[in-house]
Amino acid sequence: MYSKATIAGHPVHPMLIAYPVAGYTGTLVGFAVYAANGQQFWLNFAIALNIAGVGGALLAALPGSADLAFGIPRTSAAKTVGLAHAGLNVAALALFAITLAVYASHWDGPARSATLGLALSAAGVAITIGGGFLGWMLVQNYHMGVSLTPTQERDELAVQNARLIRLHHDRAA
Secondary structure: OOOOOEEOOEEHHHHHOHHHHHHHHHHHHHHHHHHHHOOHHHHHHHHHHHHHHHHHHHHHHHHHHHHHHHOOOOOOHHHHHHHHHHHHHHHHHHHHHHHHHHHHHHOOOOOOOOHHHHHHHHHHHHHHHHHHHHHHHHHHOOOOOOOOOHHHHHHHHHHHOOOOOOOOOOOOO
């Protein structure tokens, strides 16, 4: 499975995901410090990094969507993982977009409680971690965007048709 959005043969989506991850994490840190000390600087810090995170996520979603739609075979287990990865990241984006909508107008004050921003950004970071886990699964287990050796290319069809890896074990009653 190959990335459909590349620069000089390198997949673009993995190049861009660091920006929303850093922006989202910085947003959470900003709200945490703002909650602790109430200084407007930290609210502004959270708002600025929230803008960067949301913008970065929208930018990273473009090549990610192309890879999901055109790079992963429709009937492969990787498609299921890719859809879950996308769904989690869209959910995180929605939480950070809501946070931005609530707080952006408070750049110059008046001070606003950090509780909602802290809760939404903490949930958003947690969901982003889950999405990142699935994204790495696409690379590690299903070789999305990985340049393969000739031997690996020969075996790739078997990898693409592998069963979905279960994240939990069913227990007999």
